[in-house]
Amino acid sequence: MREALAVHNLTHAYGNRLVVDSVSFGVGEGEFFIVIGPNGSGKTTLVKAVSGAIRPKSGDVEILGRPLRNYSRRALARSVALVPQTAPTDVPFTVEEVVLMGRSPHLGLMEIERRRDREIARRAMEFTHVEHLAHRRLDELSHGERQRVLIARAVCQQPRLILLDEPTASLDLAHQLLVMDLMEDLRSREGVSVVMVSHDLNLACLYADRLLLMKQGRVMSVGTPGEVVVFDTLEKTYGCVLLVDENPLKNVPRVTLVPKGLNRVP
């Protein structure tokens, strides 16, 4: 399997504070890869380094076998699409206009979207079920709808790798499931690699091929959900008591939070 993303010894610091500390991992093409870890463990910085938004202090990032620094900004945009954690809410454009923006890295400086670009945008909107909102303004939509539009924009970019920073945060259950299913579809139908930051361990175990668990900028564990999500490692990483058993739906671990009053472990 060719590697969609390879990270070698990535290190980054804000001032003196080390936020990502010699992180290495690889993501295969068409793989669903989820990064988990407590707040402040460096997940978002990792995504930013991979998307080219920040230049890491040291270490290398390779995308589709080519070093990140050899990519022009536009060439990178044709290979990697990002769904950021926070997006402005006061965007005056319509859903269709926003999704069409995803074509920009494929267009010349003064080139205007053609019929083919509009067709790609329409399919992206259909894919995330927002085509009925095409002519609505982005700032009129609910949070869940807006997230689907931003994913459609990323899909319209036709990337080989899609990065999502906590795409399911503050979404209701149905929307969480929808976003995860969309990514699963994208991966299985188009062979797009998915790298996602998530706080939801159970969703992560159900969807991911492999997980990366981080703490304080370091890699605690990488591997299949069964290898990473084990009681010892989680307790060490999160510093709280968790119950890990098998998910009744699928042969993956299931994590349950244990409130103080119910903690019967001596």
Add this chain to the structure above:
Amino acid sequence: MDVAVSRHRPLLRRIFTITLLLGLLLALSALAGLSVGSSGFTVSQVFEILLGGGEVEPTMADIVWRIRLPRVVLAALVGAVLSLGGLVFQALLRNPLAEPYILGISGGAAVGAIIGILMGLARFPGVSLLAFAGSMATVLLVLVISSVGTAMRKDSLILAGVMVNAFCSSVIMFLVSLTQDSRIHNILFWLMGDLSMADAGQIRMLALTLLPCFALILVLSRPMNLLLMGEEMAENMGVNVKVVSVALLVITSFMVSTAVCHSGILGFVGLVMPHLLRLGFGPDHRLLVPASLLGGGAYLIICDLLARSLPAQGEMPVGVITAMIGAPLFIVLLQRSRQ
């Protein structure tokens, strides 16, 4: 018209239609600007003069060619610059109230220009360069003041602009009060915004300086759209946010300061057209940039026409008209942006 420019039609056709419509509007207002004045002409007379028909008095031809045409062209250029300036700053700062005058850029340019005039420099390049330095200094000052501490807040940006403007006004008054000669009258009139000093040679120079700026901003119009999606997403769609932002900031400040050298301070012009056009045609800058150029030109020609023809005798500074129209609009926009 509603059908032809509907937001859901292909963009290229909309740009074409709207550019054509606003071009027509610009041509009509220019024609009105050439016809109306202390000695009024009919439109057909103006046509004859412009096209070189034989049966017009030479003095009439002189009035149109030497006095009115330069003035109309200057009004069109300055109107285009200020409208485009408003459009760019509104996108760049993500603030509907941003505008060269409100941000203090016009004031800063005026301080630089007055220093140049008092030093007896030529309008080009001496005065223009000082005006550019003044406008760059104020724009940086406003950005620094408003972004200290937290992220840039909408109100704090405007507040910083108003304060920098007030400071610039006091510097200008200080400089004026130190001067004891005839130049004072000129300066005061110029401060209120005045297009009557148009001179054909200078205007040709102005046009040649401005056209490349217009072209550059047109090229950057799609990146301007993407900037509205936030820095992170714009970067991910292939925009070099830093380079594009700095380029837009410098080009726009340069344009505005060059215009200010010729027209004085005209407030609020950058609010009217961009907002009107956005209301009618949506937020796509690939359409708004050419539309602001043409519409802004037409708008200032008409304002100047009013300034020339409303008073029974003489004329008033065109800045009076633009502020009377623009300031109430500013208040409406401020009210709406708070909701």
